[in-house]
Amino acid sequence: MTTETATDVFEAHRPVLLGVAYRMLGRVADAEDVVQEAWLRWSGSDRGDVREPRGYLVRITTRLAIDRLRRIKARGETYVGPWLPEPYLTDFGDTVPDTAERAVLADSVSLAVLVVLQSLSPLERAVFVLREAFCFPYADIATMLDRGEPAVRRMAGRARKHVEERRPRYEVDPAERRDLTERFLAAAAGGDLEGLMALLAPEVRLVGDSGGKSRAPLRVLHTADKVGRFLVGAARKRAPGLSVRFVELNGNPAALILSGGTPDSVFQIDVAGGRVQSVYIIRNPDKLRSLDVG
Secondary structure (H helix, E strand, O other), X not given: OOHHHHHHHHHHHHHHHHHHHHHHHOOHHHHHHHXXXXXXXXXXXXXXXXXXXXXXXXXXXXXXXXHHHHHHHHHOOOOOOOOOOOXXXXXXXXXXXXXXXXXXXXXXOOHHHHHHHOOOOHHHHHHHHHHHHOOOOHHHHHHHHOOOHHHXXXXXXXXXXXXXXXXXXXXXXXXXXXXXXXXXXXXXXXXXXXXXXXXXXXXXXXXXXXXXXXXXXXXXXXXXXXXXXXXXXXXXXXXXXXXXXXXXEOOXXXXXXXXXXXXXXXXXXXXXXXEEEEEEXXXXXXXXXXXXXX
């Protein structure tokens, strides 16, 4: 395999590698670093015996992501306030034509699922991502992780049960979600408490991620009354000159709030029964830098 061919092969698989790394880490910059390191190992290795480049590259990427997760956990990093994944621009386009497959990929990268994945061990997380999001056979996952297949199957079962028990399950048409997002933002921006209360489920929750670097709740808010009043209060204090751009983030419609063309915050909601069940607000500036709105 020539250097040029090796580059072409790697680039063809880059979206999958980035998808694996991001689901493992929840951080775009970390995922890109892992993929870059995978490239260095791929380009510097003897590729003569590589019969299946996709599996080989996913194996390298997964192991690098596990190592990085373990280092993060070992450092005992603390985070100010609730944690949400770094928002990730998703546009599967023509690369995933099958509707069912698109739904699986979108679900596996959703904010709610990625938050739950944080509570898994690095190995369990790897098994879950490879099996549930990318449908790798158990035997292939066992080879990638240097584990026996029975052990991998047990890990997959534990991880799947853990995620299913803790994840919220909301299924709604994307058009309905976008419509509700637009109505929700209009009511919030206008300080319309009555309009908000009509959209919010009674037990709605609001999760704000600022990392202590901007204004957002340091605890999860619960109930329509508390969430509605917080949003109305925030609207009264908002800076002038904000604009809104609708984008697809983590597989679902989201509102990107811009201040002078610079990302200020991201709003995304979960919907069920025609009501807003969860509100996610990301205002940590470190997590907004990767959003290319050009």
